[in-house]
Amino acid sequence: MTVIGTHRPTRVLVDEAAIKHNVSGEVARLDDQTELFAVIKADAYGHGLLRVARVALAAGARGFCVAILDEALALREAGFEQPILVLGVVSPEYVQLAAINHVAVPLVDAEWLESARPYLAADHPLAVHVALDTGMGRIGFRNLDDLRAVLDTITGLDGLQIEGVFTHFATADDPDTSYFQEQVAKFKQLVAAFPERPRYVHVSNTATSLWHAACNGNMIRFGVGIYGLNPSGRAIEQTPYELQPAMSVVSALVQCKQIHAGDAVSYGATYRASGDEWIGTVPIGYADGYPRRMQGFHGLVDGQECTIVGRVCMDQLMIRMPRAYPAGTKVTLVGQDGNNVISLQDVADYAGTIHYEIACAMSERIPRESINPVGA
Ligand SMILES: Cc1ncc(COP(=O)(O)O)c(C=O)c1O
Known part of the structure; x- marks a missing residue:
């Protein structure tokens, strides 16, 4: 179920x-x-x-x-x-x-x-x-x-x-x-x-x-x-008309904490802070279809590009932020916030796969919400 x-x-x-x-x-x-x-x-x-x-x-x-x-x-x-x-x-x-x-x-x-x-x-x-x-x-x-x-x-x-x-x-x-x-x-x-x-x-x-x-x-x-996805990935850039990506994946910080030089983040302690750092926790993980191998990639916290640090967990990931942000701050994993955009293609490139797979893999556990609804 x-x-x-x-x-x-x-x-x-x-x-x-x-x-x-x-x-x-x-x-x-x-x-x-x-x-x-x-x-x-x-x-x-x-x-x-x-x-x-x-x-x-x-x-x-x-x-x-x-x-x-x-x-x-x-x-x-x-x-x-x-x-x-x-x-x-x-x-x-x-x-x-x-x-x-x-x-x-x-x-x-x-x-x-x-x-x-x-x-x-x-x-x-x-x-x-x-x-x-x-x-x-x-x-x-x-x-x-x-x-x-x-x-x-x-x-x-x-x-x-x-x-x-x-x-x-x-x-x-x-x-x-x-x-x-x-x-x-x-x-x-x-x-x-x-x-x-x-x-x-x-x-x-x-x-x-x-x-x-x-x-x-x-x-x-x-x-x-x-x-709204280019079937060739990046191989053929020109499409006869503009395709508009339809999927965004968003979340929000559930916690923000400061860590210090040498402190580790996530399983395997593969990431260690090099100084005082602000770390945000985001409730999405590989059980939601966000690939485990995305450590080192980025999300947008309040529109700012921030690096995912430590291993992506099953239901959560951690992100390094330039300053403290309150719980509830918007995090964009796929989509646009302000001037920054993360496409499904960007995620796929980093994960070593194609955007088809990233889109299909977004688990049913994540609710889908329509934006800009079209009447029947
Ligand atoms: C037989 C067949 N036709 C059409 C499609 C649609 O392909 P696309 O999503 O690249 O348009 C698929 C998708 O895999 C397919 O298997």
């Missing part, structure tokens, strides 16, 4: 206006035939599934992509009636549940189809998107003969209809486009096996749509861009 920490000052703030700006900016770049499906798996990359679903629709999204069937069912339970595609493989025994709830699932190989067959029902046909593995090495058909054989089998099946065909690029966020082009060529070769063009043909994640829009097909799976 996840207990949400409403009685401590740590919060993930989600800027709804930024989400709306990011989605509507992308919708404006699409041609009339192309629909934006908002990728809101993993609790909308940590931003809150239902909140982001609502704002994305208000901004022009036409459907949703999630990773697992349960995320799709949560959307249905909340009353969302738009098309939903599960991107991950759904266990064949659950395809009837998917079909009844009008949730589309990937068809990845002949073995999956055989296992799903006993669960198909003509009165609730299952919508599938045929996954083509053009070079990601993850899910889908790699081989033309296997694909043809399955397409032939499907022709005689009442309980299943092909709603889409898709692939996923491994390097759409890379300035070197050679592998991307190989995947495009493979996609064209495989997609030619379809006797007729399915309702949805889609290949684009955020990076593909931003930088290779010519490939888009008639639907895009727009994920990280919703949240």
